[in-house]
Amino acid sequence: MKVLVIGASGIIGSAVAAAFAQHQVIRASFSKSDISVDVANPESVRALFDKVGKVDAVLSAAGQAAFGPLRDLSDADFAYSLANKLMGQVNLVRYGIDFVTDGGSFVLCSGVVSRRPMAGGAALSLVNAGLDGFVRSAALELPRRQRINAVSPGWVAETLAAMGRDPRVGTPAATVANAYYQAATGTMTGRVLDVPAL
Numbered sequence: 001m002k003v004l005v006i007g008a009s010g011i012i013g014s015a016v017a018a019a020f021a022q023h024q025v026i027r028a029s030f031s032k033s034d035i036s037v038d039v040a041n042p043e044s045v046r047a048l049f050d051k052v053g054k055v056d057a058v059l060s061a062a063g064q065a066a067f068g069p070l071r072d073l074s075d076a077d078f079a080y081s082l083a084n085k086l087m088g089q090v091n092l093v094r095y096g097i098d099f100v101t102d103g104g105s106f107v108l109c110s111g112v113v114s115r116r117p118m119a120g121g122a123a124l125s126l127v128n129a130g131l132d133g134f135v136r137s138a139a140l141e142l143p144r145r146q147r148i149n150a151v152s153p154g155w156v157a158e159t160l161a162a163m164g165r166d167p168r169v170g171t172p173a174a175t176v177a178n179a180y181y182q183a184a185t186g187t188m189t190g191r192v193l194d195v196p197a198l
């Protein structure tokens with residue numbers, strides 16, 4: 001398989017790239033990978049596919065959203081979150097359809113706060129729930145047996161460690177990456193894979 005990993009320099013994305021080591025992996029991210037892309041910029045997403053060409057899977061581990069108390073989240077914070085993590089990944093699908101091979105797939109990244117809310121996570125919950133809904137619906141309409149799924153992680157162990165918190169309560173990035181592998185190589189579509197299971 002030829003797979004395109006977006007966010008390939010990140011904690012989850014680098015584990016996803018490693019999980020596909022037996023395949024041809026094209027690494028893209030904002031600034032630290034072979035190919036630069038800004039998912040929040042539709043023209044940049046279009047240019048990414050023009051550059052990369054046909055792929056068997058688009059694996060997204062990119063997407064930022066604002067975090068903070070609801071009353072402090074500004075219009076700009078919401079606009080940023082929607083344009084980046086939500087529409088950035090939606091546009092990977094919209095613009096990627098013509099570049100994904102027959103039977104190929106998309107795997108997007110949402111997150112557990114869509115269903116397990118936490119204070120400060122209103123914008124993130126909004127975006128993640130939108131992604132979950134988008135994946136379920138888009139699966140009904142993708143052409144040429146293409147599939148689409150989302151991986152919805154809880155706290156990742158390496159992220160907790162980087163924050164100086166106890167990594168043992170998190171999930172290893174390699175486990176999250178394995179969910180991407182199962183989604184891209186299996187037959188499922190329209191699924192949101194919670195890692196760990198809720």
Ligand SMILES: NC(=O)c1ccc[n+]([C@@H]2O[C@H](COP(=O)([O-])OP(=O)(O)OC[C@H]3O[C@@H](n4cnc5c(N)ncnc54)[C@H](OP(=O)(O)O)[C@@H]3O)[C@@H](O)[C@H]2O)c1
Pocket residue numbers: 006007008009010011012013028029030031032033037038039040061062063064065084085109110111112152153154155156157159160
């Ligand atoms: N880590 C967790 O505990 C956790 C839990 C649940 C959900 N998630 C979700 O998983 C995704 C990845 O998280 P992570 O922890 O792996 O993040 P990370 O380590 O901070 O890595 C972020 C990756 O996204 C890239 N990126 C940032 N802005 C971008 C943009 N505008 N366009 C394209 N690429 C961009 C970065 O590229 P550069 O390095 O080149 O700047 C990097 O490769 C996020 O959507 C996050 O919300 C993470």
